[in-house]
Amino acid sequence: MKGHVARLTAHLTLVGWLALVWVGLWGSASPANVLGGLAVGVGLVLLLPLTSLPPQGNVRPLALLHFVGFFAVDLVRANLRVVAQVLRPRLRLRQAVVAVPVRGASDRLLTLLANAISLTPGTLTLEVDRPRSTLYVHVLDVGDGPEGVERVRASILRVERLAILAVGSEESRRGLTGDAGAGARR
Amino acid sequence: MTDVLSAALLLSGVALALTASLGLLRFPDVFSRMHAATKPTTLGLLLVTVGAALQVDAAGDRVKLLLVAAFQLLTAPVAAHMIGRAAYRTGVGARADLVVDELGDAAR
Numbered sequence: 001m002k003g004h005v006a007r008l009t010a011h012l013t014l015v016g017w018l019a020l021v022w023v024g025l026w027g028s029a030s031p032a033n034v035l036g037g038l039a040v041g042v043g044l045v046l047l048l049p050l051t052s053l054p055p056q057g058n059v060r061p062l063a064l065l066h067f068v069g070f071f072a073v074d075l076v077r078a079n080l081r082v083v084a085q086v087l088r089p090r091l092r093l094r095q096a097v098v099a100v101p102v103r104g105a106s107d108r109l110l111t112l113l114a115n116a117i118s119l120t121p122g123t124l125t126l127e128v129d130r131p132r133s134t135l136y137v138h139v140l141d142v143g144d145g146p147e148g149v150e151r152v153r154a155s156i157l158r159v160e161r162l163a164i165l166a167v168g169s170e171e172s173r174r175g176l177t178g179d180a181g182a183g184a185r186r
Numbered sequence: 187m188t189d190v191l192s193a194a195l196l197l198s199g200v201a202l203a204l205t206a207s208l209g210l211l212r213f214p215d216v217f218s219r220m221h222a223a224t225k226p227t228t229l230g231l232l233l234v235t236v237g238a239a240l241q242v243d244a245a246g247d248r249v250k251l252l253l254v255a256a257f258q259l260l261t262a263p264v265a266a267h268m269i270g271r272a273a274y275r276t277g278v279g280a281r282a283d284l285v286v287d288e289l290g291d292a293a294r
Binding site for chain 2: 021024025026027028075076078079082083085086087091093094095096097098099114115116117118119120121122124125126127136138140142148149
């Protein structure tokens, strides 16, 4: 019974979001647009039902904001790095595929993290190993030597830590060591 | 003032798109080209939408630009992931050029 309620809520939220997008695309919230949006939303949810996800802990807004802020800065910096690589007179790319183990990953965490990595220039999620909770990331340029790979892995793990603080389960957050928890406590 | 700001945003967005196409020409294989072609254009598009949002008057048009940005952020990484994964699995992506390949090592 409880499952039904959760499913219904999820569906209604989705219909609401779809109606909002519809109204946004038409550009005005006239009654006809709102009704049309709701109709399209219900139709889509009935025709193309999403797989329902099991509950995965709650999202912590402040920590999510921190994640988004860090990500935005990272995005700009990484863009400039790739621009520099493109404009370099002599190309020098040391490409690599790096394994990044994600601690106690839920599907939501893996999705958020994989997308953030793929959006950041210079890193691209190639493969997701769900059973082992590992992301395989293609890196445009790891720099010189074996420590380059470790540097890239460490920087991705920094993003992972922020993502866990934002949407991770309780136990994955407890798994973070040392200073990790301090940022997210409210 | 608004005009200057939005011009700066539009121009830097366009400059990023230009570097993206340069990278597409210069980079040697599927993976490096994916990096060049997909990411700077995403940030470039964001800058262009912000620049354009400063210029349009109707709130409805701003919402449309916001939707453009949101869907770009949602879809670009999925597309990049699918192409990269397919390229790796089919061997189109040159694995020999990789300095380190921990995915290949794990599969062995």
